[in-house]
Amino acid sequence: MAEGTGTLRGKVAIVTGGSRGMGRHFVDALVGEGASVAVLARASDELAAVAAGRQDAVLPIACDVGAPAQVAAAVAETVARFGRLDVLVNNAAVFAPFLIEQASDAEVERHVRANLLGPIWCIRAAIPHLRDTGGQIVSITSESVRMPFPYLTVYAATKAAVETLSQGLRDELRDEGIRVSVLRSGSVAGGSGGRDWDADIAGAFFQKITRTGHAAFAGAAVAPETMARTLVAMLALPRDVNLDLVEARAALPLVAG
Template sequence: MADLQGKTAIITGGSKGLGAVLARRFARGGAQVVAAARSTDALEKLAGEFPDHIIPFTCNITQADQVKSLIDSTVNRFGKLDILVNNAGVGRFDRIPELSEEDWDLMMAVNLKGPFLASKFAIPHLIPTKGHIVNVSSVAGTVAFPGGGGYCASKFGLMALSDVLTQELKKHEVKVNTICPGSIQTEFSGNPKSYSLTAEQVTEAIWHMVTAPEGVIYNQVIMRPQVPSQMQK
């Protein structure tokens, strides 16, 4: 069975929600996982579940010096980097006239600048290992909706960044995967529908991406929940 034994992974937004579930899955699969987020307490609690496999690292993904320190510290500790999961994200939803400049800037910084910075500093270490970059986008990165102007713009931007990374890194055999889930039953979604995707379901899709057979790339995956028939229009 495919696993991540001996692999080193960084997961941003790793203190809760999808990031925490993903960190646990990678740890169970044998990887050394550096879980990065701003919440030190939540990270340390998570790391306590897998003390031999999860390392907490407090980091603001929007700050270049902190992101570089995250990458450098990981490589210094483990000697390499195999997987970067750009998972950290934030959503603020309102129609354009009511959306604040502060919320717009926050989404652009976390959802787009963060993956840019992490990828920028990780790439020199991913090339020697022929590693993976996994960008966690959203269905909102493929289809816009009223009230989602800032969030959709940031996720559409992430899709473009993923495409550029794919083209720039393919000659180095560094795989770039993008997953676009719909609403997930985590703190992020606020009030998700009962049939929304679970973090575990999305995690399994990412697991298949990073353990794909040699020569196979799941370039882009769009995930939606199956809506119960009685709830369909």
């Protein structure tokens, strides 16, 4: 992405799920604007690599956001390293296709734990530090809240719940000077969400969303750098305004081929 202007210089952010996919682009954009960033994700080579060449600005922390004790420890480690916390980006999510009738207990519970409980645990741990800085919470949701995709109904339901959570938190935290926003993202190119999908289920999913019109609704995937710029723009606004919900979706139609 284009060289940053330093609009977030001196700020400290946590990005969950920041080791790959869209989250990695969020990290790059925030660092490019001068922020220091703690990246919370499960242990992996990708997480270890996210700080390569910029150890002063990026702190990788192995953390399961669905485990409240791990989240509390990660937030504490972030503040101990950087001295403050200004921004929490709830980006980590599980995204896998399945039919409700055929869903295993583990599949459903994994989505709820990562996609809904994860943001709750992160927000709870971050609030005392965000109160000190007049910070901001941005939770990443999905266009599927507005038009739930077949095979992704549990995913869509968890993202809708995060939007309701955010709406309630605005009033809980408004007197504390903490802003709460939602970035409702459309389809983004190069995402990592589908790379572990079963090939047969993935094929059935894409056939289904083509028949139902969901693929056309989503349109052509947005460049990840563009979505990251959207996040930066939300964070860089003056403190007297709150963007309750920004829905950033494809401007271009899906091209059949």
